[in-house]
Amino acid sequence: MEKTPIAVLISGRGSNMIALHEAMRKQSMHAEIACVISSSASAEGLQYARENSMPAISYKPELWRDDQQVTDAILHTFSEYHVQLVVLAGFLKKIPEAVVQAFPNRIVNIHPALLPAFGGKGMYGRHVHQAVLDYGCKVSGATVHFVAVDYDTGPPILQECVPVKADDTAESLAARILQLEHRLLPKCVDLLTRGKVQIEGRTTRVLE
Template sequence: MPKPKYAIAVLISGGGSNFIAIHKAIQNGLFDGEIVFVLSSTEKAGGLKYATENEIPHFTPTADVFMSEQKFANYLLEKTTDYNVQLVVLAGFLKKIPAAFISDFSGKIINIHPALLPSFGGKGMYGRHVHQAVLDYGCKISGATVHLVNSGYDTGPPIIQKSVQVFVDDTPEILAQRVLKIEHEILPQAVAAFAEDKVIINGRKIYIG
């Protein structure tokens, strides 16, 4: 029997460009995996159109699920169990993942953040807010981080980081586009490393073999 493809669930809240980058990486043969479902925090997420066009199962929980941490944890556990998920990828997902689910899925949830953590992370630091903060601080470099998810906001150990230069005439929008390009590189790389069982976790130190 052929080996089953590595099963990935992707959680989104917007356009889903990182979700699309992972899917295209699979199509291009970067690794042998499958996005078994997409979960969106809103029915208006642009990434759902791509999921529909590519016949990827997708779900949007009702509002009451998000209002209860336990309900949301149970929902995630049920879906990931039903689809035999091996890795959960947060790709611009703006809801906090319940601690109970993080505990159940420890070491198998990753997130992409548009800055070089631990700088410019934490509650409320997403999207344009991050890039504006980088510019306001006068940073000369920024970048993106793929990290393991723990119970804090953006506090899990980094898996892959990559930097970009910040220019004096950058706006948040221009910087965001430069950072997004490397997000589309490093997130599929991280997923591929998990799929190929190359990730070594030793406390906060993570290596790719």
């Protein structure tokens, strides 16, 4: 069976991209990483991509300040590598509306909290986990969701919880949730590329 070409977008270490790539090597998945795009030329994840023979792409910084130019660049890259599914793996830039519209229900993001709680602009990385602790939550977790025009508002596909411990710091909570992310994201990609996710409005159903 032909594998689904995927674009993975990163901004830093790319640990979720690495987890996805390793899952593809260990498991029989109907997907392959066709290209890796970074919002930063210095992102550590680009080096991993190059070392593993994946096209590693970063656009000039000024491109990200022009919505039309970055839209054109992203869509051109997706076309060049025949991308059918887009995975945001720690990607900190906002996806242009035209890109979201060009790939309806074909862009997914992993968020380190249980959406719709602790999502939205500015809610990434340590900021999320500190907000969870400050609010006094007893559980947190991770969400894989379809991407909509606004931050973290697309329909959830997979969610799982982890307990918040009394002595947790933002860093210790982040470490446990990251382990969960590394399992959930490959699972979601596998389900999507096998046609095992149905969506009606805001409701998704996993066919396992």
